[in-house]
Amino acid sequence: MPNINISLTKPHEPADIPMETIPVRLKPEIMADNPVRTSPVGSTPGIISDNSTGPNPIFNGQYILNNISMCTQSEPVNIIVVVHSAPAHFVPRLFIRRTYGARKLFLPTEVRVIFLLGRVEYQNLQREIIDEHNKYGDIIQGDFKDAYHNLTYKAVMGLHWVSHYCPDVKYVIKTDDDAVFDMWRFLKYVYAKKLFMSKTIYGIARLQDLIPRIGKWAVPLKYLRNYTRYPFQYCIGFVLILSSDIIPDLYRASFKVPFFWLDDVYVTGLLRTYVGGIGIRQNGGNLILDSMSDQRECLRNIDLNCPYLAVVARTDTFMVLWNLFKTRSVL
Incomplete structure (x- = not known):
């Protein structure tokens, strides 16, 4: 890795309001495709470890809810x-x-979806999240405060979870919950x-x-501190497609690379650079990722080969955009 001085400051978690521990009661009848088994908070199978550095300083398997x-x-x-x-964001x-997270739509290809959350301050909200998980x-809820400046905790938790609980998957598609894929x-x-x-x-590569x-x-x-521009390439985190073989290496790198609060810069820039040998393919052609504009007109014109693979949506446009993707897919 190039000698990039980003500071050795430890991760900082904003002040938190203590929340009474709420036991997770999992119902035996799960209504989705995902029967649930959980491991206690702080328990991991130990597949990924780095004995020379001790516990991962960002996320080391401290789950509140897991499957x-x-x-x-x-x-x-x-x-x-x-x-x-x-x-x-229940809706x-x-x-x-x-x-795009519905398993039955894409069989025989097996697709699964997980949602990464942090700890919440209010017990009523936590009970709703537990009910959602039971259903x-x-x-996947980590034991760190869910806050905008804690997105790197969430990203490293995702690397940990895939490395430990889904190591044989072929592709990892990372999205935000306002993306339509x-x-x-x-x-x-x-x-x-x-x-x-x-x-x-x-x-979406940035250089x-x-x-x-x-x-x-x-x-x-x-x-x-010595830079005005990022000294490495990285990708905007709106939607990422990652080959699964890089996930354990990125997680191992997070033992060594100091915390940086912008999660997309941290994972696809700093961790990727530290690991080495991981390439970035810029989105283009008929697989465009667009996080900035409303592409409904393009998708409505079925005579054109509209190139969008993923677009951003509001709650009131999500299903409209999805149905346009669906119409295109059956042509």
Whole structure:
């Protein structure tokens, strides 16, 4: 790894309101495709370890809610969709379960979805999340405060979870819960053709971006203090497609690479650079990822080969966009 001085400051978790421990009562009759087995908070199978450094300083398996049997059913899981979700976003999660995270839509390819959450402050919200997990079995909740500046905790938890509980999956698709992803198009143009299979991240690549020192994505001056631009390439985290062979290496790297609060820069920039040998493929062609604009007009014009693989949505446009993807897929 190049000698990039980003500071050795330990991860900082914002002040928290203690929450009374609520026991997780899992119902025997799970209503989705995901029968649930859990492991206690702090318990991991020990598949990934680094004895020279001790526990991972960012995330070392401290789960509040988990499902360790998601990928251990009779049919091997081919694709796992890992969604960064806000705790109160129940409706977006339901939309995803009914669309690109719906197993039955894509058989015989086995697709599963998990939603990554952090700890919440209010007991009523936590009870709702527990009920949701009891029903669907797909909530993965870490024991860190769910906050915007803690997204790197969530990202490293995702690396830990896939490394430990879904190590044989072929592709990892990381999305945010406001993304609409055309799984049919992915299966046709990527999965069936075995593209991007090894040591690769596919996403919206950024190179030599200015490091923001003010505003929403501000990087404190103590980080990358000698740089005005990022000294490495990275991908915007809206949607990422990762070959599964890089996930354990990225998680191992998080033992060594100091915390950096912008999760997409941390995972696809700093961790990837530390590991080495992981390429970035810039989105393009007929697999465009678009996190900025409304692409309904393009998708409505079925005479055109609209190139979008994933687009951003509001709650009121999510199903509209999905249905346009669906119409395109059957033509």
